[in-house]
Amino acid sequence: MMGHALLGASSAHRWIACTRSARLEEQVPDATSDAAAEGTLAHTLAEAKVRHYYYPADLSKRKLSGLVKKMKADPLWQDEMDGYTDDYLDYIKAAALAFDQAPYVMLEKKVDYSVYAPEGFGTADCILIGGGTLHIIDFKYGKGVQVSAVDNPQLSLYALGAYATYRMLYPIRDIKMSIVQPRLDNISEWGCSLDDLLAWAVYVKERAALAWDGQGEFAPGEDTCRFCRIRAQCRAWSDYNVKQAFDIGELPPLITAQEAGERLTALEGLVQYQKDLQAWALSECLAGNTVPGWKAVEGRSVREWTDMEAAFKTLKENDIDEAMLYEKKPLTLAQVEKVVGKKEFAEIAGGYVMKPPGKPTLVKEIDKREAITNKETAAEVFKEER
Numbered sequence: 001m002m003g004h005a006l007l008g009a010s011s012a013h014r015w016i017a018c019t020r021s022a023r024l025e026e027q028v029p030d031a032t033s034d035a036a037a038e039g040t041l042a043h044t045l046a047e048a049k050v051r052h053y054y055y056p057a058d059l060s061k062r063k064l065s066g067l068v069k070k071m072k073a074d075p076l077w078q079d080e081m082d083g084y085t086d087d088y089l090d091y092i093k094a095a096a097l098a099f100d101q102a103p104y105v106m107l108e109k110k111v112d113y114s115v116y117a118p119e120g121f122g123t124a125d126c127i128l129i130g131g132g133t134l135h136i137i138d139f140k141y142g143k144g145v146q147v148s149a150v151d152n153p154q155l156s157l158y159a160l161g162a163y164a165t166y167r168m169l170y171p172i173r174d175i176k177m178s179i180v181q182p183r184l185d186n187i188s189e190w191g192c193s194l195d196d197l198l199a200w201a202v203y204v205k206e207r208a209a210l211a212w213d214g215q216g217e218f219a220p221g222e223d224t225c226r227f228c229r230i231r232a233q234c235r236a237w238s239d240y241n242v243k244q245a246f247d248i249g250e251l252p253p254l255i256t257a258q259e260a261g262e263r264l265t266a267l268e269g270l271v272q273y274q275k276d277l278q279a280w281a282l283s284e285c286l287a288g289n290t291v292p293g294w295k296a297v298e299g300r301s302v303r304e305w306t307d308m309e310a311a312f313k314t315l316k317e318n319d320i321d322e323a324m325l326y327e328k329k330p331l332t333l334a335q336v337e338k339v340v341g342k343k344e345f346a347e348i349a350g351g352y353v354m355k356p357p358g359k360p361t362l363v364k365e366i367d368k369r370e371a372i373t374n375k376e377t378a379a380e381v382f383k384e385e386r
């Protein structure tokens with residue numbers, strides 16, 4: 001088990017932009033969540049599959065099957081994990097085939113980038129090296145936020161760490177980085193030259209020195225603050241949100257579409273910020289501290305059976321018809337897919353699945369889906385006229 005580095009690679013996008021965040025976050029313990037535990041389970045499976053494929057002597061088929069069996073007993077296991085981790089393995093196989101000669105494959109490799117950021121280290125999911133190319137591949141099981149490999153500081157720090165370790169053994173000229181996020185159907189790839197990476201490292205080294213000393217500036221923003229552990233209390237983030245909500249400047253009678261777009265973007269983080277602040281204020285009230293204007297109370301609760309089996313037995317004994325007590329409901333399509341497993345579901349029941357057009361929804365321009373309008377196309381008008 002490794003601890004977390006103060007200047008961790010996964011939080012690099014934050015401490016590089018907001019150098020004050022690293023030392024402030026130290027004050028708040030890293031909370032675990034089901035999503036994080038689920039991610040760890042999926043990573044373990046993904047690593048095992050890739051290790052078995054490239055290093056069967058280290059992890060035989062029998063050992064892999066034993067491990068999968070054990071994992072299936074975990075309450076966080078989902079059959080769909082199997083398909084998503086297959087996607088990751090398939091991507092690595094294809095990436096390795098793109099090398100002129102079979103690359104050196106490293107899995108769950110600890111990389112040390114402390115030359116650039118004090119005490120900096122992290123664990124790269126997969127590193128391929130060969131033919132002058134260093135390829136960093138990161139598996140993301142989360143589906144909350146789509147992650148891009150472009151200019152990705154986490155992967156760049158892994159690349160710097162891998163370069164520092166392997167530069168004497170392998171000539172490296174080009175850097176490739178990939179994010180494999182199968183639950184969002186997201187494969188993001190990016191590349192740069194080693195020179196570009198090392199030029200970026202000079203900048204990172206300066207930012208890391210400030211972050212290590214708790215110096216520099218706050219840089220509140222949606223991407224920076226989204227997962228910052230101190231965000232509920234951070235004044236800079238609080239001021240930023242309040243500004244978005246209230247500092248609206250001039251008040252023209254009607255806003256333009258341009259302004260609507262800008263304001264929607266600006267207000268995005270406000271709702272989440274309110275939730276974060278409420279959670280923190282609740283913990284303060286529960287700890288016996290005063291948050292003026294607010295208090296903690298018992299929320300509304302729903303009645304529960306103390307012993308459902310006994311209750312139903314008694315009801316039936318008292319002539320309540322069994323048909324009145326139970327309802328038989330099919331699982332939703334998504335639930336069936338989850339229990340059956342993605343691949344098997346597609347094979348068995350895929351022919352019965354259709355996807356009607358979804359309700360029009362407003363999303364950010366970078367969303368992959370095609371834009372729709374209610375305007376008739378020339379082809380549709382022509383068809384109607386005919």
Ligand code: SF4
Nearest residue numbers: 018220225228231234
């Ligand atoms: S909440 Fe945002 S502004 Fe405040 S310390 Fe964290 S990253 Fe910086």
